[in-house]
Amino acid sequence: MQISRSWHKIRTGIHRLFPNLAHRWCYRESIGRGTGMRVLRSFCGLVLLCLAGQWASLAHPVLLYAPPDTQSAPATPSASAGGVAGGGESSAATHLGTDSHAILQISAQQSPEVQPSTPAAAQLPVPQTAPQSADESTPQAATQAPEPAHHISEAEARELFRSVDEILKFASEHSGLPIQHPVKKKLATRDEVARYVAKRLKEQGGGERFDVTARSMKKLGILPPDFNLRQYMLDMYREQVEGWYDSKSKTVYLLDWVAPELQRPVMAHELVHALQDQNYNLEEWLNVRKDSADDTGQMVIDEERAARQSIIEGQAMIVLYDYQLADTGETVEKAPSLVESMRAGMTDDSDSVYGKAPIYLREGLLFPYTFGTDFEVRVLLKRGKQAAFAGVMEHPPLDTHQVMEPSMYLSGEPQVQVPVVPIEQVLGKQWRREDFGGLGEIDLRVMLLQWSGEDAAKKLSPAWRGGYYMALVNRKNKTAPLALALLMNFTNPDAASEFAKIYGTALGHRYHMVQPIKPGQWETEDGPVQLTVEGSSVIAVESFPQGEAVRVRDALADAAHRPVEVSPAR
Numbered sequence: 001m002q003i004s005r006s007w008h009k010i011r012t013g014i015h016r017l018f019p020n021l022a023h024r025w026c027y028r029e030s031i032g033r034g035t036g037m038r039v040l041r042s043f044c045g046l047v048l049l050c051l052a053g054q055w056a057s058l059a060h061p062v063l064l065y066a067p068p069d070t071q072s073a074p075a076t077p078s079a080s081a082g083g084v085a086g087g088g089e090s091s092a093a094t095h096l097g098t099d100s101h102a103i104l105q106i107s108a109q110q111s112p113e114v115q116p117s118t119p120a121a122a123q124l125p126v127p128q129t130a131p132q133s134a135d136e137s138t139p140q141a142a143t144q145a146p147e148p149a150h151h152i153s154e155a156e157a158r159e160l161f162r163s164v165d166e167i168l169k170f171a172s173e174h175s176g177l178p179i180q181h182p183v184k185k186k187l188a189t190r191d192e193v194a195r196y197v198a199k200r201l202k203e204q205g206g207g208e209r210f211d212v213t214a215r216s217m218k219k220l221g222i223l224p225p226d227f228n229l230r231q232y233m234l235d236m237y238r239e240q241v242e243g244w245y246d247s248k249s250k251t252v253y254l255l256d257w258v259a260p261e262l263q264r265p266v267m268a269h270e271l272v273h274a275l276q277d278q279n280y281n282l283e284e285w286l287n288v289r290k291d292s293a294d295d296t297g298q299m300v301i302d303e304e305r306a307a308r309q310s311i312i313e314g315q316a317m318i319v320l321y322d323y324q325l326a327d328t329g330e331t332v333e334k335a336p337s338l339v340e341s342m343r344a345g346m347t348d349d350s351d352s353v354y355g356k357a358p359i360y361l362r363e364g365l366l367f368p369y370t371f372g373t374d375f376e377v378r379v380l381l382k383r384g385k386q387a388a389f390a391g392v393m394e395h396p397p398l399d400t401h402q403v404m405e406p407s408m409y410l411s412g413e414p415q416v417q418v419p420v421v422p423i424e425q426v427l428g429k430q431w432r433r434e435d436f437g438g439l440g441e442i443d444l445r446v447m448l449l450q451w452s453g454e455d456a457a458k459k460l461s462p463a464w465r466g467g468y469y470m471a472l473v474n475r476k477n478k479t480a481p482l483a484l485a486l487l488m489n490f491t492n493p494d495a496a497s498e499f500a501k502i503y504g505t506a507l508g509h510r511y512h513m514v515q516p517i518k519p520g521q522w523e524t525e526d527g528p529v530q531l532t533v534e535g536s537s538v539i540a541v542e543s544f545p546q547g548e549a550v551r552v553r554d555a556l557a558d559a560a561h562r563p564v565e566v567s568p569a570r
Contacts, residue, residue, distance in 0.1 A: 152187065152256045160260045161185045164252065167267045167323070168274070174322045174331070175315060175389045177275035184251040193255070198234065216435040216471045219484050219542070221510035222360040222450050232361070235353045245273040247282045268323035272316035280393050282312065288569045295420035299438035299468055300566050303399035303417075306367075306440060310403045311396055314372030315389055318380065333385065336377050363446045371404050371442070378406040398566050400440035405462055415566040418466040418489045418537070421555045427548055431472045431483075439467035439488060448499075451506035456498075463495035464488075465536070466563060481526035483548075486540040487556045489563065493536050500538045504531055534560050 152160065164185050172179045214229040223229065243266040245252045252270050254263050276282055286308050292298040321339060322331045332339055354362065375397070380388035402409040417438075424433045439447075445461035467488035474480040490496045504522075507514045511524040522529045527543040532553055537560035541549045 152258075152260060156260050157187050157256075160187075160254060160263060163260075163264060164267060164271070167264060168271045170323060170326075171268055171271040171275055171319050174319045175272055175275060176385045177272070177279050177389055179275065180278040181250075183245075183271065183274045184249065186251050186253050187256050188253050189256050193253075212435050213437070215482060216437070216469065216484070217360065219471065219482050219510075220447070220469070220486075221506060222447060223358055227358065232353070232357065236357075236365075243267065243270050245270040245277070247273070247277045250274070250277070265320055265323055269316040269320040272319045273312060276312055276315070276393065279390070285393070286312070295422065295436065296417060296564060299420060300399075300417055302438050303401075303440050303566075304396075304569060306400050306442070307397040307403050310368040310372030310375065310400070311392055312372075313368035314374075314376035315392070317369055317373040318376055318388075332377060333380055336381060339373065339377060359450045360446045363449060364442070367400075367442050371400075375403045375406050375409070379410070382410060395568075398568055400442040401464055404441050404445070416465055416489075416563040417566055418468070418487055418563055419559045420468055420470075421487075421559045423470050423485055423552055423555065424472060426551055426555045427472070430474060430476050431548075432475050433470060434473050434482065435469075435471040437469060439469060439486070440464070443467075444488065448502065451509070452502045456502060460490075460495055460499055460502075463491045465491055481543045483527075483544045484540070484542040485544075485552050485556060486542075487537060487560060489537045489560060491536065493533070496533050496536050496538050500531055500533050503538065503540060532557070536560075 164183060168179060168183060171177075210230040210233065214223055214227065217223040217229075218225055218227070243252065243254050243258075243263060252267065252274060254267070258266075273282065276285075286305060288301055288304045288308065292301055318332050321342065324342070325331060325335075325338065330338060354365065357365070376388050376392070379392060383391065397403050397409045398415045401415065408415070420436070422433075424431045441461050441464040444464045444467065445457045448457040448460055467486070469484060469486040472483045472485075474483070488496075488499060490499065500520075504520075507522060507524070507529060511526065513523075513525045514529075515523040517523055517528075520531045520533075524543075528546065528549060529543075530539075530541045530549055530553060532539045532541075534557045537557075539553055539556045539560070541552050541556075544552055
């Protein structure tokens, strides 16, 4: 989808929040048992599904490489066009109004040459919903959204629909994925997209999950204390969508407020998803396997889902770039340096919803498109088109570490994780788990970016070898602060020690009062913090009473010495 995890984290959470979108998210039914950051990852993943089109509308790489007399400046991001500069996605513009607007559509039985029905005669593909109050999932600002500057005419819609089949052939040629059947097309309005997003979020209780996850990330200091995560994600949709492929109805959705010339590159991206779906069943492929009753097993599945999300977006981005470069005679395979050049030609709009996001959200949103594309380019150059597309779909990377470090994937190096300790069982019934999530290499990278900067992120994130966090609440003390435990594993003790230093320094940005007690121990307004380097692992225990803190640390230290090898899904 062109909006984009993703980072969710651009990732794997909220199972079936949007059940008929190609990029399905998965969540645990129990909030305390395994929602964690993947709630954010997956919502971001869906947002970013649309961001690839954003690159297309902003960068105009064909013009960037045209002769000097035909060059023009990159388009400026604008909410009305669904544009936000950023890594390689289109955005989800969701005006959460309640007015009903019709849709131009071509049914499954109609030929591509059949003309779309008029708005008056068309049926809405999205459920009708009653107006929502401000305390539900509709942002108050939605009613103030500016009227779109452009509405596609019927003639433009016909021509746009006719171009779908031509672009589908292009996508098939450049991916090597065969066309199994035509793709249906529909033209949607802002309000229809908005109502659908809001309705699905409300139906699945997504707001509660976002609130739980946001609390943990605020504790870690990667979201501001007053940040409204749920509202932000809905606002992101208002600003950013340019199209998406629906794997349930096998339909590509185009938008009636975005000019046709900006939607064609979006289609090049989205139609790759249609081909992936036709050949590999995206619904099943993205979900990898059923959720596990075991925390460690579920953490592994979450990482696999995040890696797979990156693959489908990386493949789609390569074809989008090829489409943009078609008039120059270049392709990503022939001129891979152009990928970085096209990225460099894009600028962030600091006034956009995306531009105002915390580092964690921005990086998470872009992850599937930036690192996913880099991974695919690496495989493409090393092993060719078949390996980069069909080959990767058949043998996908196991986690975000392999995506971010393609040499690990190409060499077949075994992947490991650290076993999850059920801390609430270690401590007894007085404690209840509120949140839990795996920390992949992408998560480590973003924390390092936020806490220390780009140099530390580049140096330490490749040394990732597993990790997770867990947040707990004290049942008997309702006023007690959220307690947090974190375990991060590295390739060597030096990397672990460096991470521990950065973690300790960052406490000053996370708490109002930080009083050193002795090396590795501090007192804060939320209670004690203990930081331990255990060989190649770092253990952080925050806001637990002293006795419980020792028990948590010892249990995590034992787990750190028992890494488990990750096995691919069968």
